[in-house]
Amino acid sequence: MTGKYSSYVAIGDSFTEGVGDPSPQGSRPRGWADLFATAAAEENTEFTYANLAIRGRLFDAVVDEQVPPAMRQNPELVSFAAGGNDALRPSFQPDRLASRAHEVVRLFKAAGAEVILFTSADVGRHLPGMTLMRKRFVGMNDIIRKVARRHDAILIDLWREEAFQDGTFWAEDRLHLSTKGHMFVASKVCEALDVKPDLEWEGATVHDTTTSMDVSKAQWARKHLGPWIKRRLTGKSSGDTVQPKRPELKPVTRN
Structure with missing residues (x-):
C-alpha cells in the first residue's frame, strides 16, 4: 500500500490527539497519528494530513463534531478511534455506539476512503479500579x-498486544500512552x-522518564484521579477549551 494514499484525516479523542x-x-502533543x-x-x-481529535470527547461528540468536516475534505484515508471515554462512564450505551460506528464507517467507505479502526489497549492491568470496568472495554472492542x-x-x-503490559508504554496518569x-x-x-516506520521508534525514549508504575497509588489519585472526578461532577471536560491541532489537510513537515 506504500504511497497509495495522499490525504489522511485523523478523528477521535486524546488517543488520536496525542x-x-x-x-x-x-x-500541542504529538502522538502516533x-x-x-x-x-x-x-x-x-x-x-x-489533518487531525481533528480532541481530548475528552465522547463518542457522539466525535461523530457529530468531527465527521462532517472530515467528510468535506474528501480524504483518501481516515482513522477513527472513539468510545474509551464513554466506557469509563455509567451511562455507557454499547448498542448506540455500535449503531453509530457502523454508520460512520459506511459513510467514509461510500465516499471512497479507507478507514482505520482501533481496539483499546488493556489499561485495566495497571490502572487502579479498572478491573470493574474491564468488561465494558472488552465489549466495546x-x-x-x-x-x-x-x-x-x-x-x-x-x-491483544502484550507490549502494553510494559509500564513505560503508559504516561504517568496511567490512562494515556507515553x-x-x-x-x-x-x-x-x-x-x-x-509504510516504512522511523528507525528511531525502536529505541523510543520517553520524554518523562517517570513511568506509570513509578507513581504510588496515593500520588496518582491526588494528581490524576481527583481532578478527573471533579470534572465529572462539574460536567466539565479536559477538552472544553481545546481546538483541533490540524483542522485542515496540509503537507507534513518533519519534527
Whole structure:
C-alpha cells in the first residue's frame, strides 16, 4: 500500500490527539497519528494530513463534531478511534455506539476512503479500579472488531498486544500512552499500511522518564484521579477549551 494514499484525516479523542507524547517543540502533543503521517510523507511528497481529535470527547461528540468536516475534505484515508471515554462512564450505551460506528464507517467507505479502526489497549492491568470496568472495554472492542469485519476496514487490535503490559508504554496518569506507547502504535499503523516506520521508534525514549508504575497509588489519585472526578461532577471536560491541532489537510513537515 506504500504511497497509495495522499490525504489522511485523523478523528477521535486524546488517543488520536496525542496526549501523553509531548511535542519536541513544546506546544500541542504529538502522538502516533503525527508520527505515522510524518513517515507516510517520507514516501509520498504529496501526502497531506489533518487531525481533528480532541481530548475528552465522547463518542457522539466525535461523530457529530468531527465527521462532517472530515467528510468535506474528501480524504483518501481516515482513522477513527472513539468510545474509551464513554466506557469509563455509567451511562455507557454499547448498542448506540455500535449503531453509530457502523454508520460512520459506511459513510467514509461510500465516499471512497479507507478507514482505520482501533481496539483499546488493556489499561485495566495497571490502572487502579479498572478491573470493574474491564468488561465494558472488552465489549466495546468486540463491537469495533465486528464493524471492521462488516465494512472491510483496517483494524489495529491493540487489546491483544502484550507490549502494553510494559509500564513505560503508559504516561504517568496511567490512562494515556507515553511517547514510547505512541511510537508503538505508529509502527503498527505503518505495518498495516506498508509504510516504512522511523528507525528511531525502536529505541523510543520517553520524554518523562517517570513511568506509570513509578507513581504510588496515593500520588496518582491526588494528581490524576481527583481532578478527573471533579470534572465529572462539574460536567466539565479536559477538552472544553481545546481546538483541533490540524483542522485542515496540509503537507507534513518533519519534527
